[in-house]
Amino acid sequence: MRQRIAIDMDEVMADTLTKRLALYLAEFGEEIPAESLHGKKIYDAVAEERRDAVSSQLRVAGFFRDIPLMVGARGVLAELMERYEVFITTAAMEYPNSFTEKYEWIKEHLPFFPDSHIVFCGDKSIIHADFLIDDTPHHFSRFAGQGILFTAPHNVNESRYQRVDSWSDVRKRFLGEPLT
């Protein structure tokens, strides 16, 4: 039986942070400096009076539909699927408005990916897989397989888990050296 990899969406397959920073700029007319996001979620990096606005971004209809694909995600995902059984596992229950948008996003950007291997969940300890590639360390605490931390600004200080910095890194970790 092939090993099984579960892969998160936001900040792993989808470049959610880039979209959130653009929305912040549009709303407040200023950028969030990159250094202030190190080790912090965007919510904790902004002034207190802007936190409600930042939280609300995720509940706006359409938010999850047009997030950019993360660089390299599509090609490496397709390659992984040749050697592993791959599931996309996203904590969509936190944002019930996101169900259809996330599904349509996958259909648009990853049309080769089978519906049968998409999972919308909350607590990811329910996922039965050998590996979980995710940017959120708390999903690893009860996960039965191995957590692989996908680097995002908010998790740079986390040192408990094996880490990949990019999809090129995912490729190296799971498929060895790039094809020549």
Next chain:
Amino acid sequence: MRQRIAIDMDEVMADTLTKRLALYLAEFGEEIPAESLHGKKIYDAVAEERRDAVSSQLRVAGFFRDIPLMVGARGVLAELMERYEVFITTAAMEYPNSFTEKYEWIKEHLPFFPDSHIVFCGDKSIIHADFLIDDTPHHFSRFAGQGILFTAPHNVNESRYQRVDSWSDVRKRFLGEPLT
């Protein structure tokens, strides 16, 4: 750590068959005889020229929103949650129109159930649980825990799995004798 039970929705928590039979009666002006459903899905129990209509039932907007709760499901679920970690795991990816309807159905009928423990999936081998209560035997074939078949007319000839006939049976199997 508490044992974990994953529970299906359609024909287990939700009485989907009753709704489908009512829709069939409304559309064709006749009932499907109970005996013709033994060992068969509704699709296979009707005349060939009516199969498209029967399949289409599930794709009509609103179909999954007003299905009756299965008798006994709510009370036993609440009791199970006191002794086990319980997830609701439904193959919603087969009907992407169902996401919001299924979520709202759970919120209405099982308001005490946590979002974090709802899973919309396709292939249920991704579920990491000790038990899976489901009416569809094929979900057990690659499931790592123990499959518990919830009796439905279509599965009466299946003999490979432990079976429960009702929510009262689920209670006996997982909680022992009823409280007096």
